[in-house]
Amino acid sequence: MNHRSVLPTFVVCFLGFVLITTPAYAYADPNTVGLLSQVLTPILVIVGASVTFLRQRIAALFSVLTRRLRRRVDA
DSSP states (O other): OOHHHHHHHHHHHHHHHHHOOOOOOOOOOHHHHHHHHHHHHHHHHHHHHHHHHTHHHHHHHHHHHHHHHHHHHHO
16 A cells, blocks of 8 residues: 555545444443543553553564565565
């Protein structure tokens, strides 16, 4: 895939997701929302801290993957 086509594709998908709305006939109990926030907040903090501490290894992984993909495209 061309790098120039990735951004417009992402923008179109995002706008389609945001602009196409459907009514939600649902009720979220306040206790349920509180429980979800108590579970999701620590998970998000752990993920953020992990990405921060492993930033260099993640960058190296993506670097290796892009090199391999470029070799396949060039071959």
